[in-house]
Amino acid sequence: MVDVPKPEKIRCDACPVMCYIAEGKIGACDRYANHSGDLVRLDPLTVIQAGGQTVKFLGNVADTQDWDGDIIQANRPFVTAVGAGTTYPDYKPAPFIVSQIVEDVDMVTVVTEGIFSYCGVKVKIDTDRHIGHERAIVRVDGEAIGHVMTSEYGSKMLSLGGVEHLTGGSKKEGRVTCDALLRLCNREPVEMTIDDGPTVVVQAGHAPVIDGKPEKLMRVGCGSAAIGMFAKQWAPHVDEVIVVDDHITGVLSEHEAGKQLSVPATGIKIKGRRSTPGRYFQVAEPGTGWGGTNVEDPLSILKPADPKVAWPGLRLLFISTTGEQYAYFKLDDDLKPVPAKISAPLLNSAHRVAENCEPSLCSVLFMGGAGGSLRAGVTENPVQLTKSVKDALTYVSCGGAQAYVWPGGGITVMADVMDMPTMSFGYVPTPALVAPIEFTLRRSDYSALGGHMDHIQPVEEVLNSGIRTVGKTAGQPDPNAPSNYRWSAKTKDKK
Amino acid sequence: MTGPVAAILPDGRRLHLNHGPIDLVVGVDGPARDIAFATATTRFETILQELADELPSLRRAPGQKPPQGSVPRRMYRAVVPHAAATFVTPMAAVAGAVADEVLAAMHTATPMTRAYVNNGGDIALHLDAGQSFRMAMAGLDGTDHGRIEVKADAPVRGLATSGRGGRSMTMGVADAVTVLARTSAQADVAATLIANAVDLPNYPAITRQPACVIDPNSDLGDRLVVKNCPQLARSDVETALARGQEVAARMESDGLIAGAALFLQGASRLLAFPAIGATQKVTEHA
Numbered sequence: 163m164v165d166v167p168k169p170e171k172i173r174c175d176a177c178p179v180m181c182y183i184a185e186g187k188i189g190a191c192d193r194y195a196n197h198s199g200d201l202v203r204l205d206p207l208t209v210i211q212a213g214g215q216t217v218k219f220l221g222n223v224a225d226t227q228d229w230d231g232d233i234i235q236a237n238r239p240f241v242t243a244v245g246a247g248t249t250y251p252d253y254k255p256a257p258f259i260v261s262q263i264v265e266d267v268d269m270v271t272v273v274t275e276g277i278f279s280y281c282g283v284k285v286k287i288d289t290d291r292h293i294g295h296e297r298a299i300v301r302v303d304g305e306a307i308g309h310v311m312t313s314e315y316g317s318k319m320l321s322l323g324g325v326e327h328l329t330g331g332s333k334k335e336g337r338v339t340c341d342a343l344l345r346l347c348n349r350e351p352v353e354m355t356i357d358d359g360p361t362v363v364v365q366a367g368h369a370p371v372i373d374g375k376p377e378k379l380m381r382v383g384c385g386s387a388a389i390g391m392f393a394k395q396w397a398p399h400v401d402e403v404i405v406v407d408d409h410i411t412g413v414l415s416e417h418e419a420g421k422q423l424s425v426p427a428t429g430i431k432i433k434g435r436r437s438t439p440g441r442y443f444q445v446a447e448p449g450t451g452w453g454g455t456n457v458e459d460p461l462s463i464l465k466p467a468d469p470k471v472a473w474p475g476l477r478l479l480f481i482s483t484t485g486e487q488y489a490y491f492k493l494d495d496d497l498k499p500v501p502a503k504i505s506a507p508l509l510n511s512a513h514r515v516a517e518n519c520e521p522s523l524c525s526v527l528f529m530g531g532a533g534g535s536l537r538a539g540v541t542e543n544p545v546q547l548t549k550s551v552k553d554a555l556t557y558v559s560c561g562g563a564q565a566y567v568w569p570g571g572g573i574t575v576m577a578d579v580m581d582m583p584t585m586s587f588g589y590v591p592t593p594a595l596v597a598p599i600e601f602t603l604r605r606s607d608y609s610a611l612g613g614h615m616d617h618i619q620p621v622e623e624v625l626n627s628g629i630r631t632v633g634k635t636a637g638q639p640d641p642n643a644p645s646n647y648r649w650s651a652k653t654k655d656k657k
Numbered sequence: 658m659t660g661p662v663a664a665i666l667p668d669g670r671r672l673h674l675n676h677g678p679i680d681l682v683v684g685v686d687g688p689a690r691d692i693a694f695a696t697a698t699t700r701f702e703t704i705l706q707e708l709a710d711e712l713p714s715l716r717r718a719p720g721q722k723p724p725q726g727s728v729p730r731r732m733y734r735a736v737v738p739h740a741a742a743t744f745v746t747p748m749a750a751v752a753g754a755v756a757d758e759v760l761a762a763m764h765t766a767t768p769m770t771r772a773y774v775n776n777g778g779d780i781a782l783h784l785d786a787g788q789s790f791r792m793a794m795a796g797l798d799g800t801d802h803g804r805i806e807v808k809a810d811a812p813v814r815g816l817a818t819s820g821r822g823g824r825s826m827t828m829g830v831a832d833a834v835t836v837l838a839r840t841s842a843q844a845d846v847a848a849t850l851i852a853n854a855v856d857l858p859n860y861p862a863i864t865r866q867p868a869c870v871i872d873p874n875s876d877l878g879d880r881l882v883v884k885n886c887p888q889l890a891r892s893d894v895e896t897a898l899a900r901g902q903e904v905a906a907r908m909e910s911d912g913l914i915a916g917a918a919l920f921l922q923g924a925s926r927l928l929a930f931p932a933i934g935a936t937q938k939v940t941e942h943a
Contacts, residue, residue: 171873177677178709184873190678 172196278595281530282323283346284576286314287362287370288380288522290408290454290483292447293318294359301355305338306331310356316380320364322346328593340593346526347579347587347595360450366526367580372450379519381483385412385453386441388483388515393419395511396479402428403479406445406463406487408454416440429471430478433463453482460489467497479508485515525578528560528587530597532573540601546611547601548573554648556603559641561586565599575599581638602641604649661705663698672697676705679755681776687769697774700762704728704755715747716876728758735842738913739850746876753817753845756781760841774841779817779848781841784809794818794835794918802833802920805930813915815841819848820920826868826875826882830889830897830921831855836905837915837930847905847914855901855921862887894924902926 171182174189181189183196194201287293294300298310300320308322327339345352351365363371370377382388385407393414396403403414414420415428417440434445445463449456457463460480467476474495481488490508491499504512532547541547550556551573558565558575561582565575579586588596609615644650661676672683672694681701685693707726708715715729719740723733724747731754732747739745756774760781763772771790772783782790788809794802807813820833827849834852838844857863864884868877871884889897898919905917905928916929 178706179677179712180709181874187872190872190874 172199172201174201278530278532278597280325281328281343281528281595281597282308282321283343283579284311284527284529285320285322285346285364286525286527287318287320287364287377288316288520288524289318289370289372289377290316290381291318291372291377291450292359292408292454292456293362293372294356295448298359299357301357302342302352303338305335307335307339307342307354310359316383323595336593340589340595343595344587344589347528347597348585349526349579364524364526366524368524369522370524375450377522379484379486379516380522381407381453382485382515382518383483384410385483386410386417388412388481389414389417389440390419391518392511392515393417393423393425395514396508397423397425399477399505399508399511400479400490401425401477402430403481404430404432404460404463405481405483406453406455406457406460407483408446408448409443410437411442411445411453411463413440413442427471428476428478429468430476431465431468433465452480452487453484460487461491461499464499467493469497472497477502479504479512481512481515483515484519485512485517488512525580527576528579528582528595528597529574529576530595530599532575532599541608541612541614543612550603550607550611551601554646555607556601557641557646559600559602561598562600562638562641564639600641602646604647661702663701665694674698674701674759676701679705679776681756681759681774683759683763683775684771684773685763685769686771687767689767689769692767693763693769693772696763696766697759700759704758708751708755715751716874718744718746728754731757731840731842735840735846738911739846739908743850743853744880745846745850748876749849750842750846752776752779753781753815753841753843756841757815776841779841779845780815782807782814782816784814786810792816794833794920802835802918802925805835805837805918807837811837811915812839813837814839815844817841817844817848819845819852821852821883821886826871826877828853828877828880828882829856829901830863830883830886831901831919832922833920834901834905835918835920837917838913839915843913847908847917851901851905851908851917851919854904855897855919856883857889857893857897860893862889889922891924894922897921898924898926902928 171184174181174183174194179190181194183189183194183201185196185199188195294310296310296312299306300308300310300322305327307327308320308324311319311321313319323339323343328336331339342352342354346364346366349366351363351368353361353363355361360373362373383391385405388405388407389403389412392403396414397420401415403412405412411432411434413430413432415425415430420440432442432445434442437443446455446457448454451457452460455463472493474493474497476493476497478491478493478499479488480491488504490502490504492502494500547556548571551558551567558567558573560575560577563577563581565577568574568576582598586598590596603611605618608618639646661674663675664673665671666673666682670684670690672681672685674681674683674697681697683694683697687693707728711724711726711729714720714724715732719733719737723730728751729747732750735750735754736745736747753776756776756779760772760774760783763769763774764783769783770785771788773790774781780792784790784807786809790807792805792807794805805816807816816835816837818833818835819827820831821827821829829852831852834848834855836844836848836851838847863886865881866884867879868875868882869879871882898921901919902917905914905919905926908914909916909929916927918928918930919926
C-alpha cells in the first residue's frame with residue numbers, strides 16, 4: 163500500500179474569502195467543504211449518468227434515428243435538481259435551466275429545488291400486524307405528524323406530514339413533522355407511535371420494526387386465499403386447517419377449496435362472524451400476534467367442537483397467513499385439542515407458506531404540490547407549465563425518478579424516495595421540505611410557455627468537477643426519452 | 658470563483674444581495690428606491706474582496722495602525738474601545754460593518770424616509786425624523802423573543818444579535834443577546850462580547866473545545882468555544898445572565914451601547930431596552 167499524501171488543508175476558491183479548509187471542515191459560508199482532500203459543494207448538483215462516462219451529446223447519432231424509447235441507448239447525463247439550490251420564495255429563474263441536444267430535440271430540464279409546504283409522504287408498511295385503527299394519530303416525540311389511512315393488500319398505510327401538521331399546528335409540531343419527513347425521505351429510520359397502537363420504526367427499503375420486533379414477511383394472502391392456495395397440500399395430511407388472519411380467517415373443511423377436495427366436515431368451530439362458508443371475520447381483536455390479530459394462543463379462538471361431528475384423534479393445524487406461526491393438535495377422547503408432533507409433510511407445507519411470502523418492506527412515497535411560485539421559477543406564466551405537463555409536453559421527475567402526476571389542477575406529484583439519489587431532501591425553517599423537481603421539455607415548447615430562455619445553459623457548462631454523479635436507478639425511465647412525450651407519438655404517426 | 662448576485666425578493670420591495678458567506682436583505686422606503694438599490698448593489702460588488710484583502714490583519718487583535726478599506730475601518734473603530742478589556746478582533750464586527758457600509762452608500766446617494774440593511778440579523782437602520790421601525794427578536798428555533806421599536810429620536814441606528822447556534826462560534830452559553838447601538842458594527846461587537854460573558858466558567862456539564870478545532874480559520878485561535886450546553890438549573894441560568902448583564906451595563910455606562918436584551922433557556926434580562934411585548938414567553942419545548 164502506498165499512501166498518497168493529501169494536503170492537510172485545501173484552499174477554497176469559490177469566493178474571495180479563499181478559506182483554507184481542513185479535512186472534514188467547512189468554509190465560512192457553510193456551503194463548501196473539504197471532503198478527503200477534495201473541495202466539494204455541500205449541496206452538489208447531482209447528475210444522473212446513464213452510461214459510464216460523461217459525454218458531450220452531439221445529436222445526429224446514426225443509431226438513434228429509429229429511437230424506440232429504449233433507455234439502454236441513453237448515456238447522456240440528466241441533471242437532477244438535487245443540490246441545485248433555491249431561494250425561497252422562488253424569485254429568480256430556477257438555478258440551472260439546462261439545454262442539451264437530444265436527438266435533434268433541444269431538451270430543457272428546468273432544475274429547481276422546490277420548497278414544498280404542501281407535502282408529505284405516503285408510507286406503505288407490509289404487515290398484517292395491527293398498527294392502529296384507521297384514522298389513528300401517528301406521533302413522533304408526542305407530536306401528531308399524520309394518521310393511519312385505508313389499509314391496502316397485506317399492508318398498512320400511513321399518511322404523514324402535510325400542511326396541517328407542518329404549519330397548521332404548534333411550532334413544535336411543525337418542526338417535528340418536518341424533521342420526520344426529512345428523515346423518511348432521506349431513507350433514514352423514524353420511530354413513531356400510533357395512538358392505541360404500537361411503536362413502529364419506519365425506514366424506506368427496510369422491514370418495519372413493530373414494538374421492537376422486525377417484521378419479516380408479508381402475508382401470502384388472506385386466510386381464505388391461503389386455504390385456496392394450499393388446500394391440496396394440506397388435505398392428505400390433516401383433517402382441519404385454520405388459517406388465522408385478522409381480515410378473513412379460513413377454515414379448510416368448510417371452505418369451497420376443501421369441499422372441492424371432498425374434505426369431510428369436522429365439527430371444529432371458531433369464534434368470529436361467518437362471512438361465507440369457511441371464511442370468518444373478526445375471530446379476535448387486531449394486534450401484533452398471529453396473522454395481525456391479538457392471538458398469542460390459537461386455541462383461544464376455538465369454540466368447543468360439535469360432538470355430533472368431531473371425533474377423537476382429529477388432526478388440526480393452525481397457521482398464520484405468513485407461515486411464521488403454526489401449531490398442530492389432535493383431539494383427545496373428550497374432543498379437547500392437545501398439542502401433538504407435526505408430521506414432516508405438514509411441516510413442509512407450513513414452510514411453503516412462509517416461502518411464498520415476500521419480504522416485508524416499508525415504502526415511502528414523497529408527495530407534494532408544485533405551487534405557483536415554484537412554477538414561476540420555470541416560466542413567466544406559471545399556469546402554462548401546468549397545462550404543458552397535462553398535455554404531456556413536459557415530463558416531471560423528482561431527482562431523476564419518475565413522478566406520478568395527479569390528474570386535476572396544479573402539479574401534484576408522487577415519487578418513490580428509493581428511486582431518488584440519496585440525501586435528495588432538505589428543509590427550510592418555514593418549516594417545509596426542499597425536494598428536487600425537474601421539468602423536462604423541448605426547447606421550442608419551453609419557449610412557447612414563456613420560459614426563461616435567456617437563462618438556458620448548455621449541459622456541458624453545468625457538468626463540472628463540482629457536481630456529484632450517480633448511477634442511473636434501475637427501472638427508472640430516462641427523463642429525456644422521447645417516449646415520455648406526446649410529440650413522440652405524433653412523430654411515429656407520421657412515419 | 659462565484660461573483661456577487663443581486664435579486665429583488667418576490668414582494669418586489671426588498672433587495673437580496675449575496676456573495677460568498679454574506680447575505681444582505683435591503684429595504685428602503687422613499688421616493689427613489691431604485692436609486693438606493695442600484696447604489697447598494699454597486700457598493701456591494703467589491704465588499705467581500707476588500708475584506709479578503711485585509712483578512713489576516715482583521716483576524717488579529719487590533720493594532721496601532723487602522724486598516725485601509727472602508728469596511729475594515731468600520732470594524733476596527735467598533736472593536737478598539739473593547740480591546741483593552743478583553744480579547745477581540747475586528748472580525749467580531751464584520752457583519753454589522755458590512756450592513757453599515759451599504760446603508761451609508763444608499764444614504765449618500767438618495768434621500769430615504771426609512772431604510773434598513775439586514776446582514777443575517779445584524780441590522781443597520783436609517784430613520785428620518787418622526788419615523789420608527791418595529792423589529793422582531795427570534796430564537797434559534799423561531800421562538801418569539803418579543804419586539805423592539807426603534808424611534809428616530811433614539812440614539813440607535815444599529816442592532817445585532819449573537820448567541821449559540823449562529824454561524825459564528827461563541828465562548829458563552831447565551832441563546833441570544835440582542836444589542837442596540839449607534840451603528841450596526843458597534844452593536845455587533847457588543848452582542849458578541851456580551852454573549853461570551855453569559856457563561857458559567859468551570860461548569861463541567863458545559864462542553865468546550867478550541868475554536869481552531871472547529872474552524873482553523875477562526876480568529877479565536879485555540880480559545881475555548883462552547884460545544885454543548887445542557888439544560889441548566891434556574892439558579893445557574895440567573896448566574897450566567899448576571900455575568901452577561903454586568904458586562905452589558907459597563908458598556909452602556911461607557912456609552913458603547915444603547916441597550917441590550919439577554920436570553921438564556923427561557924429567562925431574560927433587559928437593559929435600557931425599548932422593547933414592547935418582549936416579556937419572555939415560556940419555552941415551547943421542554
